[in-house]
């Protein structure tokens with residue numbers, strides 16, 4: 001385990017501390033239990049029918065001592081936990097911007113919010129952040145309870161339907177950090193991963209500028225045909241900014257080619273996997289909410305040609 005940010009570096013000692021305390025408790029209890037099991041009774045009973053009239057009292061003081069030690073250790077753990085939670089509750093500095101993370105069964109909608117509406121944009125399953133800056137994260141759910149967890153950057157925060165939870169993120173080293181939904185949310189819960197990409201500020205700004213651009217124009221006949229097929233067969237659920245495809249049921253695909261994975265971390269985003277996903281999404285991720293499209297092989301090729309322009 002390694003921590004890559006302010007929040008994680010505060011949570012990590014607590015994780016280790018509580019783990020060690022728990023292991024010590026198990027060890028002590030086991031030793032006492034085994035000793036008790038193999039201890040021969042001190043009182044000797046004279047005959048088969050006689051039993052001591054009084055119970056021996058020696059040993060009851062151990063109950064008081066045991067409860068005392070447990071209560072002390074539990075109290076210490078509780079205080080340590082609350083102190084850590086209080087420390088990470090608020091970001092150490094004013095957040096540079098806010099990302100809204102919306103949980104869907106079984107993918108993450110990511111919305112970058114700005115004071116200027118023209119600088120808002122939506123993406124999916126991959127969050128880019130500048131290194132060394134705090135980013136506020138607003139957590140919302142559209143269906144059931146999910147939990148946002150990027151282990152290398154900090155602890156979990158739940159996404160609760162009808163409520164907005166707020167947390168924050170900070171990474172002190174550039175890198176690609178894997179996150180995962182950490183609250184069982186149905187069939188494909190295990191395939192609800194997300195990626196956090198921490199970049200140097202210039203690289204982040206370049207990425208953001210790219211995301212703000214509309215999707216590239218369809219410039220060849222094949223791509224144009226692909227766009228038409230896409231609007232007909234996919235536009236009801238997916239948005240590609242600047243086109244008539246404006247669906248909101250599935251992930252925004254405006255800059256699909258910039259993402260590392262498909263279907264919330266289920267597959268690396270390669271041309272072969274993309275074709276396989278569109279041809280049979282239920283095979284790749286059974287039960288997910290993208291139905292098997294009714295498209296011919298020719299349409300599939302055209303749609304792929306169009307999607308490959310979405311950089």
Ligand code: HEC
Nearest residue numbers: 106107124233234237249250251262263264288289290293
């Ligand atoms: C009924 C709505 C619906 C239709 C129609 C639909 N999709 Fe999807 N699509 C989804 C949903 C929901 C997901 C998210 C699945 C998941 O990861 O659980 C998805 C995911 C995807 C992804 C992965 C995106 C990512 O960032 O991971 C691609 C690519 C995609 N769809 C392409 C298409 C194409 C191309 C078509 C048309 C042939 C299409 N979809 C039709 C709902 C739909």
Ligand SMILES: [Cu+2]
Nearest residue numbers: 181183185189
């Ligand atoms: Cu889940």
